Amino acid sequence: MKLAFLLGIVISLTVDGHYFGKKQYYRGYLKFQVPKAVEKFYDKILSNPGTYGQDLAFIKEAIADDWNTRPNPLNPSMGIEAGPFPEGVVQIMGLWNVIFQDVKIERMHTFVLDFDKVAVISRFSATMGNLPPGLTEYPMFPGIDPEKLKGKSFTTLAYDVQILDKGKIRRTWHFEDWTLALDEMLTGRAPANLDWPEVGHGQFLTEVPQTVYDFYKRELSDGLGEGQNLTLLASTHHEDWAVRPNPLNVVEGTGPGIVGLKGLTGLFQTIIPDLIFAPQKTWLHEDKVFVLIKVSGTVAGAPPGMNEIPLWPGIDPEKLKGKKFETLALDCHRIIDGKIKQSYHIEDWQQAADQMLNGKPVPDFGLDEEYLQFANFGWKHHGYGYGYYGYPAYRGHFGRTYHFEGMARHPSGTSYTFRSPQGLGGK
Numbered sequence: 001m002k003l004a005f006l007l008g009i010v011i012s013l014t015v016d017g018h019y020f021g022k023k024q025y026y027r028g029y030l031k032f033q034v035p036k037a038v039e040k041f042y043d044k045i046l047s048n049p050g051t052y053g054q055d056l057a058f059i060k061e062a063i064a065d066d067w068n069t070r071p072n073p074l075n076p077s078m079g080i081e082a083g084p085f086p087e088g089v090v091q092i093m094g095l096w097n098v099i100f101q102d103v104k105i106e107r108m109h110t111f112v113l114d115f116d117k118v119a120v121i122s123r124f125s126a127t128m129g130n131l132p133p134g135l136t137e138y139p140m141f142p143g144i145d146p147e148k149l150k151g152k153s154f155t156t157l158a159y160d161v162q163i164l165d166k167g168k169i170r171r172t173w174h175f176e177d178w179t180l181a182l183d184e185m186l187t188g189r190a191p192a193n194l195d196w197p198e199v200g201h202g203q204f205l206t207e208v209p210q211t212v213y214d215f216y217k218r219e220l221s222d223g224l225g226e227g228q229n230l231t232l233l234a235s236t237h238h239e240d241w242a243v244r245p246n247p248l249n250v251v252e253g254t255g256p257g258i259v260g261l262k263g264l265t266g267l268f269q270t271i272i273p274d275l276i277f278a279p280q281k282t283w284l285h286e287d288k289v290f291v292l293i294k295v296s297g298t299v300a301g302a303p304p305g306m307n308e309i310p311l312w313p314g315i316d317p318e319k320l321k322g323k324k325f326e327t328l329a330l331d332c333h334r335i336i337d338g339k340i341k342q343s344y345h346i347e348d349w350q351q352a353a354d355q356m357l358n359g360k361p362v363p364d365f366g367l368d369e370e371y372l373q374f375a376n377f378g379w380k381h382h383g384y385g386y387g388y389y390g391y392p393a394y395r396g397h398f399g400r401t402y403h404f405e406g407m408a409r410h411p412s413g414t415s416y417t418f419r420s421p422q423g424l425g426g427k
Helices: 002-012 036-046 056-062 085-099 178-187 210-222 230-236 257-271 349-358
Strands: 063-070 100-114 117-128 153-165 168-176 237-244 276-285 288-298 324-336 339-347 407-409 416-418
Touching (some): 036 100, 036 153, 056 063, 056 085, 056 168, 100 276, 153 178, 153 339, 168 324, 210 257, 210 276, 210 288, 210 339, 230 237, 230 257, 230 339
Parallel strands (some): 063 168, 237 339, 276 416
Antiparallel strands (some): 100 117, 117 153, 153 168, 288 324, 324 339, 407 416
16 A cells, blocks of 8 residues: 555656656556647547647647658658648648548557557547549548448547657557448448457566567468468467457457468468568557558459458459558557467558559658657758648648657667567567
8 A cells, every 4th residue: 555655656746757857667557647649639639620630739739840650641751851740730630621521539548658659549430521622532542432432431440659759749650440441331331349358467568479479470471371370370379369350250359269360361361472561660568569560562362252352342453463562550469378369450451552553652651760769850841742642732722831769679670679668678
């Protein structure tokens, strides 16, 4: 009781993650307070694109002046000069206000990894509205006739990692599962179950378990080889492993378990024989591992017996056949007894579709060291023409115009791992 009381005093004396001017890290299952900037960004700005999303002064209360997000929907260029900065938030939210009606963002999980890193897993619901002037398709649904989507509603998963500095969001990785949304609108099925089942907690993690690395290298990247080995799958995952969304049981969500995982790994490599899942960055939080992954490959075509590719519903497989892509995935795994018990998982398959269908370049994914080194690189705000996913600048359309610390190189030499308060080890 005394320990809890004293700990409460210590935490109450901290301001913006600092105690008497020096950052303190607390170990264990502590309820870190969600930063105000995160609350403003999700509960106000994203949830109200036509009001708070157009208020630049309010946006700057949550977003740093040199804010960058990856992938950047306005500009795929390399380097922090690409932004999109707080002004880009106004532009993106202005587009949302045209494209989406009845937007609802529900933060299901807000994991404060430490005082300046936050992972947010959200339920995102909306109804498709109008096409922005000058566009022939919805930017997040390349290759899909917009008339098939207009007026239809969806519920999908959104998943972000936010890096804060001095109380404001400064760097972001942001994803929506547009494939899940598209499938719901094209098929008319019920919304996906996005809730994790209650399973209790695992042990406090001090390093990334080898099972996580095996999952990507030996199973997902070798789906028709080791990915078919149930003994291996049982060594990395619990028999009743749950993933959300579950592509094998989207509405109910139960499973897929290791038997379902075997089917998924085989399906992936049937569609993309040279598929590679390459972890780039990892973070720890209590019993969970967060993983940012680069995904690449060449599409072989639809699986036998299917007339379309499940990763790209509504698109003629012949338009994708033989095409290469690079995209990102973002996962959250709960580890119990050294094995993966449950996961959240998003691949940005629509990013890949835009490259393959529309010839868009592979964008900056923020995987280089510079992305998280906060410094003045001499960049200046600049105007945008047509950006990534075809977002237009809309000069004047919405009343706006445009003119690290704690990093450790992964032993592979290609990725970087952030040290959370619990510490982190890479293999």
